[in-house]
Amino acid sequence: MIIELGHFALILALPLALIQATVPLWGAERRHAGMMALGDLTALAQFALIALAFATLVNAYITSDFSVLNVAENSSSAKPLIYKISGVWGNHEGSMMLWVLILTLFGAAVAWFGDNLPAPLKARVLAVQAMIGAGFFLFILFTSDPFQRLADPPLEGNGLNPVLQDPGLAFHPPMLYLGYVGFAVAFAFAVAALIEGKVDAAWARWVRPWTLAAWCALTIGIAMGSWWAYYTLGWGGWWFWDPVENASFMPWLVGTALLHSAIVVEKRDALKGWTVLLAILTFSLSLIGTFLVRSGVLTSVHAFALDPRRGLFILVLLAVAIGGSLLLYAVRAPALAGGGLFAPISREGALVLNNVLLTTGAATVFIGTLYPLFLDAVGGPKLSVGYPFFDRTFVPIMVPLLLAVAVGPFLGWKRGDLRGALERLWIAFGLALALGAIALYLSQGGPILAVGGLMLAAWVGFGAITEWVGRTRLSWRRALHLPRAAHGMTLAHLGLAVTVAGIAASAWQVERIAVMHPGDNIAIGGYTLHLDRLSGLDTPSYHAERADIRVTAGDRAITVMHPEKRHYPLEQMTRGETAIRTTFLADLYLALGDDDGKGGATIRAYWKPLVPWIWIGAVFMALGGVLSLSDRRFRVGVARRAAPASAVTEAGE
Amino acid sequence: MRFFLLLLAILLATLTPPARAVEPNEMLKNPALEARARAISRELRCLVCQNESIDDSNADLAHDLRLLLRQRLAAGDTDRQAIDFIVARYGDFVLLQPPVEPATYLLWFGPAALLIVAAASAAIFVNRRNRTLREPAPLSAEEKRRLDTLLDERY
Numbered sequence: 001m002i003i004e005l006g007h008f009a010l011i012l013a014l015p016l017a018l019i020q021a022t023v024p025l026w027g028a029e030r031r032h033a034g035m036m037a038l039g040d041l042t043a044l045a046q047f048a049l050i051a052l053a054f055a056t057l058v059n060a061y062i063t064s065d066f067s068v069l070n071v072a073e074n075s076s077s078a079k080p081l082i083y084k085i086s087g088v089w090g091n092h093e094g095s096m097m098l099w100v101l102i103l104t105l106f107g108a109a110v111a112w113f114g115d116n117l118p119a120p121l122k123a124r125v126l127a128v129q130a131m132i133g134a135g136f137f138l139f140i141l142f143t144s145d146p147f148q149r150l151a152d153p154p155l156e157g158n159g160l161n162p163v164l165q166d167p168g169l170a171f172h173p174p175m176l177y178l179g180y181v182g183f184a185v186a187f188a189f190a191v192a193a194l195i196e197g198k199v200d201a202a203w204a205r206w207v208r209p210w211t212l213a214a215w216c217a218l219t220i221g222i223a224m225g226s227w228w229a230y231y232t233l234g235w236g237g238w239w240f241w242d243p244v245e246n247a248s249f250m251p252w253l254v255g256t257a258l259l260h261s262a263i264v265v266e267k268r269d270a271l272k273g274w275t276v277l278l279a280i281l282t283f284s285l286s287l288i289g290t291f292l293v294r295s296g297v298l299t300s301v302h303a304f305a306l307d308p309r310r311g312l313f314i315l316v317l318l319a320v321a322i323g324g325s326l327l328l329y330a331v332r333a334p335a336l337a338g339g340g341l342f343a344p345i346s347r348e349g350a351l352v353l354n355n356v357l358l359t360t361g362a363a364t365v366f367i368g369t370l371y372p373l374f375l376d377a378v379g380g381p382k383l384s385v386g387y388p389f390f391d392r393t394f395v396p397i398m399v400p401l402l403l404a405v406a407v408g409p410f411l412g413w414k415r416g417d418l419r420g421a422l423e424r425l426w427i428a429f430g431l432a433l434a435l436g437a438i439a440l441y442l443s444q445g446g447p448i449l450a451v452g453g454l455m456l457a458a459w460v461g462f463g464a465i466t467e468w469v470g471r472t473r474l475s476w477r478r479a480l481h482l483p484r485a486a487h488g489m490t491l492a493h494l495g496l497a498v499t500v501a502g503i504a505a506s507a508w509q510v511e512r513i514a515v516m517h518p519g520d521n522i523a524i525g526g527y528t529l530h531l532d533r534l535s536g537l538d539t540p541s542y543h544a545e546r547a548d549i550r551v552t553a554g555d556r557a558i559t560v561m562h563p564e565k566r567h568y569p570l571e572q573m574t575r576g577e578t579a580i581r582t583t584f585l586a587d588l589y590l591a592l593g594d595d596d597g598k599g600g601a602t603i604r605a606y607w608k609p610l611v612p613w614i615w616i617g618a619v620f621m622a623l624g625g626v627l628s629l630s631d632r633r634f635r636v637g638v639a640r641r642a643a644p645a646s647a648v649t650e651a652g653e
Numbered sequence: 654m655r656f657f658l659l660l661l662a663i664l665l666a667t668l669t670p671p672a673r674a675v676e677p678n679e680m681l682k683n684p685a686l687e688a689r690a691r692a693i694s695r696e697l698r699c700l701v702c703q704n705e706s707i708d709d710s711n712a713d714l715a716h717d718l719r720l721l722l723r724q725r726l727a728a729g730d731t732d733r734q735a736i737d738f739i740v741a742r743y744g745d746f747v748l749l750q751p752p753v754e755p756a757t758y759l760l761w762f763g764p765a766a767l768l769i770v771a772a773a774s775a776a777i778f779v780n781r782r783n784r785t786l787r788e789p790a791p792l793s794a795e796e797k798r799r800l801d802t803l804l805d806e807r808y
Contacts, residue, residue: 235674235709242704270782344779352779356771364764371760380756384698386706386749393764515677593676602677 003068006056007147009049013104014137016042016049020130024123025195036119039126040111046133047108054088054101057146061088067153070094070146076159076570078540086170087160093146095173099290100136102174102181106210107133110185117206124192125185132184135317143310162542162568162575168228175221176248180286182214183255187283190276191325194332199276204266207279209629211262215255216625222248223618234576234591236509236606238614241390246369247289253362254282257355264348268340268413271348273333274355280329284322285362291318346416350408357401364394402456402500405493406463410470424470428462446508453504461497464490488628495620502613510607513593517600525607527588528552532560534601542566544577547592547601551581563592563603587611674709679716681723690723693732697722697739698749706749 020042027035057070061084066072074091075084089098107129114122140146163169189207193199225245230238239245258278264271291314342348368385375383406428410421422429436455443451468490472479479487512524516531523529533548544564551558561579568574581588586609593602675694681687691708697718699710707715707722718739725735739747751757792800 233709234711237709240704244703341782342779344776349779352775356768356775360764360768360771363767367760367763371757375756382744382746383751383757384704384746384749385751385760386698386704388696388750389760392750393761397764397768513675513677513680593674596678604674 002056003060003065003147003149006053007145009053009056010137010147011141013046013049013053013100014134014141016046017130017134017137020046021127021134025127028120028123028127028195031120033119036123039123039130042130043104043107043111043126046130047104050097050101050104053147054097057094057097058085058088061085064157065153066155066157067150068146069148069150072150072154072157074158074160076157078570079160079165080541082167082170083160083165086164089173089177090160090164093140093144095177096136096140096144097146098174099177099181100133100140102177103129103133103136103184106181106185110188121189121192121196121203124195125188128188128191129184132188132321135321139313139317143313156570159568159570162566162571162573163232165541166228166232168224168231172221172224172228175217175224177221177290179214179216179218179221179248179255180251180283180290182210182217183251183279183283183286185210186214186258186279187325190279191328193276193336194325194328197332197335199265199272199336201266201269204262204275208259208262208266211255211259211279211282212625212629215252215259216622216629218248218252218255219618219622219625222252223615223622227615230611231578231580232575234578234593235604236578236587236589236608236611238506238611241365241368241387243369244293246365247292250362250365250369251282251285251289253358253365254278254285257358257362258282260351260354260358264340264351268342268348270340270342271352271355272336273329276333276336277329278355278359280322280325281359284318284325285366287318287321340414342413343415345411345418347408347411347413349416350404350411353404354401354408357397357404361394361397361401364397365390368393399456402460402496405460405496406467409464409467409489409493425463425466428459428466431462432456432458443508450504450507453507454501457497457501457504459497460500461494464493464497484631485628488624488626488631490624491627492621492624495617495622495624497617498613498620499615499617502610502615502617505610505613506608508609509611512603512605514603514605515596515600516603517598520600522603522605524605525586525588526553527558527607529590529603529605531603534595534599537564541570542568545592545595545601547590547603549579549590549603551588561588561590563590565592565594582612584612584616585610674711674715675719676716679719679723681727683727686723686726689732690719690726693726693736694719694722696749697736698747700743700747 020039024036024039027033027038059065060068060071061075062081064071064075064077064084070091070093074094075087079087088094107126110117110122110125110129114125117125186207189203189210193203222245225248226238229240230236258275261271261275261278265275340348368389371385372383375381406425407418407421410416410424411418432455435458436451439451439454440448468487471482471486510525512522514520514522516522518531518533521528521530528551530550530552531547532550535546535548537544537546544566546562546564549561549563551561559581561581563579564577566575566577576591576593579590586607589606589608591604593604595601675691681690694708695706697707699705699707699712699715699718701712701714702710705715707718722735722739725738726732730738736748745752751760753761
């Protein structure tokens with residue numbers, strides 16, 4: 001009965017969304033206060049309904065109600081509670097429910113906290129939001145209904161894919177969706193601005209926090225996915241240029257561009273049309289990402305043929321959302337002529353360069369990801385586009401970006417002094433060179449590109465520090481007077497440097513793969529690994545084989561590590577549980593392979609220098625975003641009051 | 654639903670087989686030959702997996718391909734010959750790095766072309782605005798002094 005209540009709530013949300021998509025829009029046109037205000041009410045009601053629907057689904061999972069098809073297919077009664085809950089979004093139908101839950105939550109947030117928005121803008125934003133919502137409600141109701149009952153319920157469910165039974169992966173999809181859906185708000189603002197024909201500094205000031213928040217969540221979401229791959233897959237790969245990863249990376253790249261171009265709109269009233277276009281593109285890529293991952297089209301275009309209804313619906317929805325907004329853009333954008341003028345060498349110019357490189361990078365990922373599908377669809381040869389392609393195309397585009405990241409913040413608005421900027425960066429340049437020389441000497445004919453990557457990272461990092469020191473002159477008083485957004489930028493750029501260093505250094509990893517018997521030892525990365533024991537371990541969910549590996553360095557005992565290989569009988573799957581010891585400068589990474597039938601087993605050991613920096617850097621970036629988000633001028637209600645003063649206080653930034 | 658079942662089936666296929674990535678017993682005695690085999694197998698795709706090289710994959714097929722590749726190398730094939738041998742049997746799909754041929758010109762040269770177009774458009778855009786940029790008159794001594802005092806007061 002309860003699950004039907006959820007189904008009913010979802011059905012009820014649809015007409016509400018349709019009302020919200022039309023009435024406030026019309027009201028904004030006629031300047032009718034009542035019609036515009038209706039949007040607030042429906043947004044809050046929609047959120048309440050979807051929250052109820054989602055809660056009934058979660059309840060069905062927690063109580064293991066196998067009369068619900070979705071629960072029977074994706075859960076089992078023996079799972080720990082956290083994986084019963086995360087199982088809700090571990091499948092297509094449930095993940096769509098999570099998507100609309102976040103969408104309506106953000107819609108309600110705009111309605112609730114958006115008092116300082118001009119009423120027509122708010123009404124139009126909510127209307128656009130409701131259009132997206134309506135599309136998704138229809139999609140769920142007609143093709144991906146998680147509320148279906150089974151005529152004869154099974155006694156036990158099929159279980160959750162063991163790969164998904166992991167804390168890292170349990171929260172990976174919600175973070176990604178927070179990002180995707182946050183960009184939906186930026187999109188709604190962009191489309192509303194196109195309808196109004198007005199984009200100004202105030203508009204950018206409302207869009208920036210949403211974009212920043214979405215970007216932070218997406219950054220963390222992507223990092224979590226990558227970290228999960230690292231510790232799960234048994235050999236420590238952290239990025240595969242897999243279509244599923246690319247689907248989240250593209251909105252991140254364009255979202256990063258949007259974040260930067262919105263600054264120009266806010267501060268200098270320029271790049272308006274371009275910023276609106278970026279907002280549209282970011283969300284379009286988020287939509288494509290959501291659907292590509294869940295529809296199976298990435299495995300093969302022919303997967304569409306299995307369930308043409310769902311595929312067709314997705315295509316129509318994408319066509320309407322993306323095509324419609326781009327059409328609107330083509331018609332209305334010419335009216336958005338920008339005000340602020342600037343010379344090519346200026347802060348604005350640097351941000352344009354940032355945008356050119358980031359969007360080209362995103363386009364490269366887009367081409368590489370979809371080219372096999374495209375060729376297949378036009379009857380061409382079957383191709384794989386794997387990491388070698390992206391290494392050769394995407395990475396070269398990022399090199400100039402990294403070179404420019406350090407310089408950009410030193411350039412003044414309107415007209416910058418490139419020579420002056422470079423002169424202030426000579427210490428960073430010297431440090432990067434010195435580090436490169438040391439790395440070159442230490443790696444002794446090792447991978448030369450990694451040395452280059454490390455130098456780039458040092459350039460970006462020391463550049464960010466130089467800029468921060470120049471602003472604060474290491475005085476607390478000065479540092480406290482700086483806007484938080486300035487510290488946020490330093491932290492985010494520093495994070496980028498840390499991540500790049502981690503990526504570059506991964507070329508120096510050491511690998512040892514050997515069959516070991518108890519009593520054997522191998523040496524790696526300055527450690528000696530002693531295999532003491534191989535044993536079995538039983539838990540309700542799985543049976544594990546487990547190795548006790550003692551790690552020593554010289555005579556010093558360091559630790560004991562336990563890589564496992566787990567077999568899940570219900571799901572009929574085997575997966576490894578790696579053991580990792582990190583010093584934050586390097587990871588010792590162990591995975592247990594097959595036994596050799598003679599009392600020994602394959603041990604894979606890796607020593608991976610700086611690898612944790614990849615994710616530490618991502619956390620820095622996200623924290624930088626949060627710090628910017630806490631900036632005084634983004635706080636609720638501040639936007640209007642702060643406007644006159646900001647012209648003076650921010651001129652020096 | 655059938656989509657997801659299909660996906661699950663593919664996942665199952667890639668996850669259940671016993672062999673795990675490259676195994677010690679697969680490796681060649683000759684370290685130089687083994688290093689070549691490792692390098693090549695990182696460039697070859699495991700055909701039943703999602704975007705994994707045969708060096709990383711746990712699937713049976715990847716295991717067979719690793720052995721096949723090592724047989725060819727041990728028999729005296731050059732890297733090129735060994736790769737061609739496998740491509741002849743499995744098609745270009747097995748290559749993680751797609752070949753440069755007319756069907757892939759758009760793929761390989763698209764990004765560079767886009768970069769040029771994007772950079773050129775941005776340059777034209779900035780220049781066109783720049784042409785209308787008017788230099789404001791330089792600050793007078795009095796204005797400079799006022800600016801300095803304002804800036805000093807800020808901190």
